[in-house]
Amino acid sequence: EAQVTQNPRYLITVTGKKLTVTCSQNMNHEYMSWYRQDPGLGLRQIYYSMNVEVTDKGDVPEGYKVSRKEKRNFPLILESPSPNQTSLYFCASSLDAGTLSTDTQYFGPGTRLTVL
Amino acid sequence: AQKITQTQPGMFVQEKEAVTLDCTYDTSDPSYGLFWYKQPSSGEMIFLIYQGSYDQQNATEGRYSLNFQKARKSANLVISASQLGDSAMYFCAMRVRNAGNMLTFGGGTRLMVKP
Numbered sequence: 001e002a003q004v005t006q007n008p009r010y011l012i013t014v015t016g017k018k019l020t021v022t023c024s025q026n027m028n029h030e031y032m033s034w035y036r037q038d039p040g041l042g043l044r045q046i047y048y049s050m051n052v053e054v055t056d057k058g059d060v061p062e063g064y065k066v067s068r069k070e071k072r073n074f075p076l077i078l079e080s081p082s083p084n085q086t087s088l089y090f091c092a093s094s095l096d097a098g099t100l101s102t103d104t105q106y107f108g109p110g111t112r113l114t115v116l
Numbered sequence: 117a118q119k120i121t122q123t124q125p126g127m128f129v130q131e132k133e134a135v136t137l138d139c140t141y142d143t144s145d146p147s148y149g150l151f152w153y154k155q156p157s158s159g160e161m162i163f164l165i166y167q168g169s170y171d172q173q174n175a176t177e178g179r180y181s182l183n184f185q186k187a188r189k190s191a192n193l194v195i196s197a198s199q200l201g202d203s204a205m206y207f208c209a210m211r212v213r214n215a216g217n218m219l220t221f222g223g224g225t226r227l228m229v230k231p
Contacts (some may be wrong), residue, residue, distance in 0.1 A: 043209075095217055107161035
């Protein structure tokens with residue numbers, strides 16, 4: 001089954017304790033992205049990657065890191081989480097490498113993170 | 117910069133009736149795509165329908181259709197014959213060719229279908 005998976009689905013942690021949220025897709029997609037969703041703000045892009053070893057900042061990159069060492073994986077790293085990073089996080093992927101405006105992004109199931 | 121506006125925070129519709137969810141957008145790029153996603157209470161984001169800026173006809177996918185009015189910069193989602201399972205948050209989103217494939221989302225509309 002073609003899908004985007006994220007782990008963990010739920011996480012409660014404390015301020016300053018490094019964490020990683022994994023994202024994996026099995027569709028051989030070039031493009032991957034991370035979003036956070038907060039009430040009233042919709043989804044905002046954190047980072048994106050157009051291909052292996054190519055990453056770039058989205059709208060709200062502060063406090064986050066990403067890496068794209070393999071095409072299928074795009075982990076999100078919070079080096080020192082803070083309470084304002086409590087949110088619902090989505091990973092997404094799409095086929096193209098950024099030249100088409102028409103390609104559909106498919107989302108993972110979401111990771112609900114709480115930072116105390 | 118791109119912007120998506122959804123002016124209806126919440127809406128009710130009677131089961132089996134049609135409903136229109138509003139979406140207006142702003143971009144100076146002539147090449148863009150408009151998307152609608154559904155987010156049920158379980159949290160996942162489900163792709164519903166897509167409209168390209170150069171498409172001559174309005175997109176349709178089953179009970180979903182997109183009322184695309186380019187001059188007005190609007191891309192309203194029409195759901196026909198509403199079902200109880202349509203109760204969810206609905207997000208309008210846009211991608212433009214020259215913005216790194218980033219999806220810009222509106223704030224969403226919560227649709228509640230009444231039996």
